[in-house]
Structures are given as C-alpha cells and as structure tokens.
Amino acid sequence: MQRKQHLFIPGPTPVPPEVAAAMTQPVIGHRSSEYASLQRYLVQQVKKVFQTENDLFILTSSGTGAMEAAITNCVNPGDKVLALITGQFGKRFAEIAEQCGAKVERLEFPWGKPVDLEAVKATLDSGPLPQAVLVTHNETSTGVVNNVQGLGALLKDTPALLLVDAVSSMGAMDIRTDEWGVDFMVTGSQKAFMMPPGLAFLSVSPKGWEAVANVTPRSFYFDLAAWRKNGVKGFAPWTPNVSLLFGLKKALELMLGEGLDSVWSRHKRWAQGVRAGLRGMGLEPVAEDPWASHTVTAAFVPEGKADTLRALVKQQFGLCLAGGKGKLDGKVLRFSHMGYVDELEILGALAVLELGLRQLGQKVQLGRGVAQAQAVFAQGVRNHG
Numbered sequence: 001m002q003r004k005q006h007l008f009i010p011g012p013t014p015v016p017p018e019v020a021a022a023m024t025q026p027v028i029g030h031r032s033s034e035y036a037s038l039q040r041y042l043v044q045q046v047k048k049v050f051q052t053e054n055d056l057f058i059l060t061s062s063g064t065g066a067m068e069a070a071i072t073n074c075v076n077p078g079d080k081v082l083a084l085i086t087g088q089f090g091k092r093f094a095e096i097a098e099q100c101g102a103k104v105e106r107l108e109f110p111w112g113k114p115v116d117l118e119a120v121k122a123t124l125d126s127g128p129l130p131q132a133v134l135v136t137h138n139e140t141s142t143g144v145v146n147n148v149q150g151l152g153a154l155l156k157d158t159p160a161l162l163l164v165d166a167v168s169s170m171g172a173m174d175i176r177t178d179e180w181g182v183d184f185m186v187t188g189s190q191k192a193f194m195m196p197p198g199l200a201f202l203s204v205s206p207k208g209w210e211a212v213a214n215v216t217p218r219s220f221y222f223d224l225a226a227w228r229k230n231g232v233k234g235f236a237p238w239t240p241n242v243s244l245l246f247g248l249k250k251a252l253e254l255m256l257g258e259g260l261d262s263v264w265s266r267h268k269r270w271a272q273g274v275r276a277g278l279r280g281m282g283l284e285p286v287a288e289d290p291w292a293s294h295t296v297t298a299a300f301v302p303e304g305k306a307d308t309l310r311a312l313v314k315q316q317f318g319l320c321l322a323g324g325k326g327k328l329d330g331k332v333l334r335f336s337h338m339g340y341v342d343e344l345e346i347l348g349a350l351a352v353l354e355l356g357l358r359q360l361g362q363k364v365q366l367g368r369g370v371a372q373a374q375a376v377f378a379q380g381v382r383n384h385g
C-alpha cells in the first residue's frame with residue numbers, strides 16, 4: 001500500500017471525511033434555483049468568517065487567482081502601488097502587480113520580522129499616495145503575522161486602497177475585514193477552510209468598487225463587474241466547481257458549528273505548543289513570539305540539515321513538512337498547524353521530528369519537545385502571540 005501522506009505543509013491541509021463525502025454528491029446545474037440558493041448561502045457563511053458585510057465572491061481558482069483578480073480590477077497600468085514585503089508571498093503580490101503594469105514600489109523588511117508601521121507611514125508621507133497598498137497578513141514563508149489593523153488605520157480617510165492576502169490565515173485567525181478597513185481581502189480553500197485546492201474567496205469594499213469603476217478590467221474571467229452582476233442572481237458568471245461548493249458547505253458547517261472563537265483560540269494554542277515543542281528539540285522559530293503565525297511555524301534546522309531531515313521523516317513516516325522558500329531555502333522547515341489537525345497528530349509529528357534529528361546525529365533528548373508542547377496544550381492559550 002502506498003504510504004499515507006500526513007500533511008503538515010501549509011496547504012493543502014487535510015480534508016475532513018465529512019467534507020470529502022459531501023463532494024461526492026451528484027453535480028447540479030449551475031443555473032438552477034437550487035444552485036442559486038447554495039451560492040447565496042455560502043456567500044453569507046463565508047462573510048461571517050471574513051467578518052464583512054462587503055460583497056464577497058467565490059472564485060474557481062487558487063488564492064493567486066484572487067490576488068490577480070483584485071489587482072487587475074482596481075489598478076490601472078502605470079498606477080503606483082506600494083508592496084510591503086516580509087517574505088516570499090509578499091514578493092509574489094508585488095510581482096503580480098508589476099505584471100499587470102503597475103509601478104511597484106517595494107518596501108522590504110527583514111525576513112522573520114513584520115511590517116514596520118513607522119516605515120510605512122514615512123513612505124506614505126514622503127511622496128504621492130499609491131493607488132493601492134499590498135500586504136500579506138500571514139507570511140507563510142516565515143511564519144510572521146502582519147498588523148493589518150494598523151495599516152488600515154494609516155490608510156483610513158485616504159484614497160489609497162488596502163489589498164490583503166490572507167490566504168494562509170483566514171478561517172484560523174480573527175481577521176476583521178470591515179473593522180480594519182480592508183478593501184480587497186483574499187483567501188483560498190486549501191488551508192484553514194479544510195478544503196481541497198480550487199476555490200478562492202475575495203471581498204470588495206464600497207471604496208474598492210469606486211476604484212473598480214475607474215479601471216478597465218484586464219481580465220475577462222475575473223472581471224469583477226461580471227461577478228457582481230451574476231452574484232445578484234445567485235450565480236457565477238462562468239461554470240463554477242459545484243462539487244467543491246458542496247464540500248465548502250460542509251466545511252463551513254464544521255467551522256461555524258464549532259464557533260469561530262473556538263477555532264481561533266485552538267489555532268493559537270497549537271501554534272504555541274508547536275513552537276515550544278520545536279524549541280524543546282533545538283529548532284528555533286524564525287518569527288519571535290509577538291508576531292508568530294497561528295497557522296504555520298518556520299524553524300531553523302542546524303547545519304543545513306533541513307531538507308535532509310524533511311526527506312527522512314517523509315520517507316520513514318510519511319510526515320510531510322514544507323521547506324524554506326527564497327532566502328530561507330534549505331535553512332528551515334515549515335510546520336503547519338492549520339485546519340483539520342489535532343493534538344495527537346501534532347504531538348506525533350513532533351515525536352517523529354525528534355527521531356529524525358537523532359538519526360541525523362543531532363543531540364536531542366527524545367520526548368523533550370513532545371513534553372514541552374503537551375505542557376502548553378495542557379495550559380491552554382497564553383496571553384501573548
């Protein structure tokens with residue numbers, strides 16, 4: 001039998017059996033009244049996770065598609081865009097804007113650190129305001145969370161738009177789209193929503209729509225005016241992935257049935273436990289506690305052994321961890337604690353890592369990391385992080 005892949009990568013994440021089963025229902029016509037009810041219902045439910053009253057669209061694409069949809073609909077070629085970069089995914093957002101013809105100013109921060117709001121303020125004060133500011137809420141390459149609330153406050157009452165990539169955090173963290181003033185909020189299905197890849201969610205504020213009205217959309221598929229016109233009727237402009245939508249209904253039932261507060265605090269506890277566990281075996285997280293992600297932890301592996309360790313635990317135990325990206329290539333492993341995962345699985349993954357490190361000749365006291373993680377799980381959520 002092929003070895004099971006135990007997914008501890010930051011997406012795709014494990015899919016609950018109920019969600020997988022829901023996707024086997026017979027497909028229904030996407031112009032039927034049953035479909036319209038389903039789409040309307042799903043939009044309302046996803047809005048609860050986004051904490052938004054804004055328009056929200058369920059796109060048939062991965063998260064990158066929704067990032068591109070946001071930019072192509074609110075930025076004209078030649079417009080100035082400020083990209084705040086704290087890692088690989090911030091870079092990607094900037095690249096999308098550049099490819100769409102924007103004049104991109106990059107404000108880069110050291111990897112492992114969050115966006116420095118003072119630096120952003122100084123940049124905004126020093127020149128003409130950008131049409132849009134791009135930021136990654138949860139930088140998956142470093143495990144850092146950025147202060148979107150603070151950015152929203154800086155941009156409030158200015159014409160500049162705030163575009164946020166929350167692909168690896170929405171659904172796992174308390175993200176207040178409207179309260180924080182986010183004009184375009186983006187996420188994907190294969191992370192905290194416990195779904196397979198293939199859907200992206202995008203919300204658009206009234207200020208965002210004003211910008212859309214002044215832009216000639218450069219994407220036919222992602223022309224948001226078409227999505228809005230069809231959305232009023234409960235439809236998507238093009239054929240949606242109905243099977244994934246059945247799964248999404250079940251996934252949202254699980255998330256909202258548990259209660260978002262519980263989902264968020266569970267992720268925070270897991271993050272704290274994993275960080276304690278990794279430290280217990282000598283693997284220091286890249287991000288410091290105050291800005292640590294609740295969904296993914298990147299940790300340094302000594303002596304350039306990160307990729308060897310990942311290969312070893314995958315081959316021996318089927319434990320799938322992600323590697324470093326960009327500047328952190330070969331230096332870190334990334335351990336996801338997001339979505340459909342529980343303490344037993346996390347402790348098992350930590351135990352396997354200890355065994356792997358031991359095999360690679362690292363001095364590891366077996367069980368120490370596991371015990372430190374368990375101590376955190378037993379305590380509940382600490383107040384920081």
Ligand SMILES: Cc1ncc(COP(=O)(O)O)c(C=O)c1O
Pocket residue numbers: 010011062063064065089136138139140165166167168188
């Ligand atoms: C923060 C962030 N942004 C964007 C993406 C890209 O999303 P997708 O692979 O769904 O296109 C990812 C994927 O890991 C991500 O973590």
